[in-house]
Amino acid sequence: MRTIRIGAGQGFYGDSIIPAFETARRGNVDYLCFDSLAELTLAILQKDRQRDPAKGYASDIAGMLRELLPIARATGLKLITNAGGMNPLGALNVAERLARELGLQGLKLAVVTGDDVKLKLSDIAAEGVTLSHMEDGRDIAAVQDRIVFANAYLGAEPIVEALRLGADIVITGRVSDSALFLAPLIYEFGWNAEQDWELLAQGVLMGHLLECSGQVSGGNFSGNWQAVESLESIGFPIAEVREDGEFVVTKTEGTGGLVSAATVKEQLLYEIHDPSSYKTPDVMLDLTGVQLQDVGPNRVQVTGARGAARPDTFKVVMGYADGWLGQAIWGYSWPDAVAKAQAADRIIRKQIEALQLQYEEIRTDYIGLNSIHGVLAEEPAEEPNEIYLRMAVRTTSRDDAAKLGRLVPPLMLSGPPAMGAFLGVMKPRELLGMWSCLVPREIIERGIRVTVQEVV
Amino acid sequence: MALVRKQLRHLVQARSGDKGNTINIAVIAPNAEVYAVLLQEVTVERVKAHFCGMVEGDVKRYEVPGLHAMNFVCRGALGGGGSRTLRIDNLGKCYAANLMRLEIDIDDTVLAGS
Incomplete structure (x- = not known):
């Protein structure tokens, strides 16, 4: 065979x-x-x-x-x-x-x-396809003007x-x-x-x-x-x-x-x-x-x-602009590394409030302690040698996202003792939401082209 | 014969991955006897409770008995999905490891055979 x-x-x-x-x-x-x-x-x-x-x-x-x-x-x-x-x-x-x-x-x-059907979305909608989210049925209108790509x-x-x-x-x-x-x-x-x-x-x-x-x-x-x-x-x-x-x-x-x-x-x-x-x-x-x-x-x-x-449909996945991520990572040494990192977190949060930075979400993870296991993480049996904290914020403004990182360096001299390993101010990253929907096969198939060319 | 309490890490293989804001965790038993215990012990309710605070949506369990495998599909598990979330494990690769913490009761004679 x-x-x-x-x-x-x-x-x-x-x-x-x-x-x-x-x-x-x-x-x-x-x-x-x-x-x-x-x-x-x-x-x-x-x-x-x-x-x-x-x-x-x-x-x-x-x-x-x-x-x-x-x-x-x-x-x-x-x-x-x-x-x-x-x-x-x-x-x-x-x-x-x-x-x-x-x-x-x-x-x-x-x-x-x-x-790539991004430029065809309104034509597809005009044929009676809802483009509603395939998992929860949400209406595309919620994200329509923020779509950055749409591919079948x-x-x-x-x-x-x-x-x-x-x-x-x-x-x-x-x-x-x-x-x-x-x-x-x-x-x-x-x-x-x-x-x-x-x-x-x-x-x-x-x-x-x-x-x-x-x-x-x-x-x-x-x-x-x-x-x-x-x-x-x-x-x-x-x-x-x-x-x-x-x-x-x-x-x-x-x-x-x-x-x-x-x-x-x-x-x-x-x-x-x-x-x-x-x-x-x-x-x-x-x-x-x-x-x-x-x-x-x-x-x-x-x-x-x-x-x-x-299936008689193709899955189309779109990405839509959904704000900016700002983040910073830095560490503290034993003794009391966890307490120091937690104190730093409190200081930064108070400064965010005082500066009236418009963050929709603020998240703090303690690397080495709970950044992967989240709420499931167990207390360490022994006092850790060091702890890094990572703060992340979500905001609609790129500038505000960038401001988080700039709050961190001053802590070296004016925060809890023995701070190390600040790896620099990280650039803000654009966040993208994902939108999945189903489109009839024949609508997509009409636009597919296969081109072959010989190298000359 | 006696019941012993064991973490899944000592009993199974597991791998997790993402699709949008949903993750799945495949859990694989080494043999039919352990699998039978998993079916009883590692229920949707227990997994949902285990991930309280991490998984916001519903949890479903699918079974593939021929391979002694089960597949947990957890919705609302990534804070909006890989490219939107603030979570560090943005692709849910470590969910499988997290599930390994779960403890179940298992007969020591079943354990001896695995």
């Missing part, structure tokens, strides 16, 4: 690129798929594009392509990435320039657009089309993470994207397991994590997928990390809600019958995903 090998190149914008190089050179893969877009990545890329209209894509694509394009040419390896982010055409320009510089004439580059999670079909048109490299904006991995299977095996729900379910499951790179191959592992070897040279996952959908998750020999039934199981439900109906643009996935079997060192066989017809 035919098998193809698919490697995970990246799990988010900022992920290490080295394991992808290792997989490309020694992993014997047919496809490398890169998921660069976490939920909030588009917010970052949107800001880049605001500053420079040529930007707005995941900028590490340049370093990635410089290394991988020659390998793609030499071995026939195909690359699929959503690094286009808010500007897939900008990313295409980068790819084309690099390919020309590297003398790779004839290489075919494809770009998928149509996920596209499915695998446009990527499949790009591959059919002969693309060596496919660059997209927002697509569902698993679509990046499913597309090569539909293309290679001729699966029917509107019918073969069981096969598509296995394909989406494979994509889901691989899309977070190291999280399935020994990273962020809550099991016996101390026994996972050589995370410094972790191998990103590779799937060997058979034509009938059955697949094995593995990694390149000689790399660090671990692929076992336990590591795969931990990724299986990651960021999934109802395991019996995980909604993707390509298929409704039912994970409740999945079986995992260790079939060799760093080899796990995956079977049993079930599928049902894909």
Whole structure:
């Protein structure tokens, strides 16, 4: 039976690129798929594009392509990435320039657009779509004039089309993470994207397991994590997928990390809600019958995903401006470190009040004590050697957000004793609310374009 | 045979992640016997009470018996979501670790087998 090998190149914008190089050179893969877009990545890329209209894509694509394009040419390896982010055409320009510089004439580059629907929102609304929040039904009017980006999670079909048109490299904006991995299977095996729900379910499951790179191959592992070897040279996952959908998750020999039934199981439900109906643009996935079997060192066989017809809507996620975050971090030494930090917190809060700074929310965390565990944190058994405090404020004004940090340095001379480690005044950060809604498939599909061009 | 009190950290694997202002925590037992105890002990009510002050919305539990896994979906769990919240663990990656503090009663014979 035919098998193809698919490697995970990246799990988010900022992920290490080295394991992808290792997989490309020694992993014997047919496809490398890169998921660069976490939920909030588009917010970052949107800001880049605001500053420079040529930007707005995941900028590490340049370093990635410089290394991988020659390998793609030499071995026939195909690359699929959503690094286009808010500007897939900008990313295409980068790819084309690099390919020309590297003398790779004839290489075919494809770009998928149509996920960005920000400018079409009023047209979509005019067709009778409410754009109400899909979880709580809120009316879009509450945020309408503050929207900074709006993108649909596209499915695998446009990527499949790009591959059919002969693309060596496919660059997209927002697509569902698993679509990046499913597309090569539909293309290679001729699966029917509107019918073969069981096969598509296995394909989406494979994509889901691989899309977070190291999280399935020994990273962020809550099991016996101390026994996972050589995370410094972790191998990103590779799937060997058979034509009938059955697949094995593995990694390149000689790399660090671990692929076992336990590591795969931990990724299986990651960021999934109802395991019996995980909604993707390509298929409704039912994970409740999945079986995992260790079939060799760093080899796990995956079977049993079930599928049902894909939804007739696409999910659109928008980000809307929702104020500014100001924050400051500084520390106090033993003795009485906690009491000193608490006193500093009281001083700053009184000064905020005296200066009439308009903060909607003020939050103080004591790092080393409760910043992660919050109200669940237990009292330390012994007096801590040091405590950092982190104050954060939410405000509608960028200037007011910046003012918080400036209150802190004077405490060195005029606050509780033995303050250290003030790391400088941090720049305010814009806060973005997320708005998810559903839009009929055919409205979004009308705007999808697949363009392939040859490097000349 | 006797009941002993154990923190989940000694019994399960767990991983959490975010979607908007909702987080999920997958909890995985090492075998069917421990899983059966989890089903009794790690209820929606207990998890909701455990996260009082951190999770504002409702909590749901989904079960995947074939993998000895359960999935808790907690709404209103991130102060508005990753890009809006003032929380330091803005992506809810540590919720799973927080749940490991929960203590349950478990038969020592079940423990011996796990």
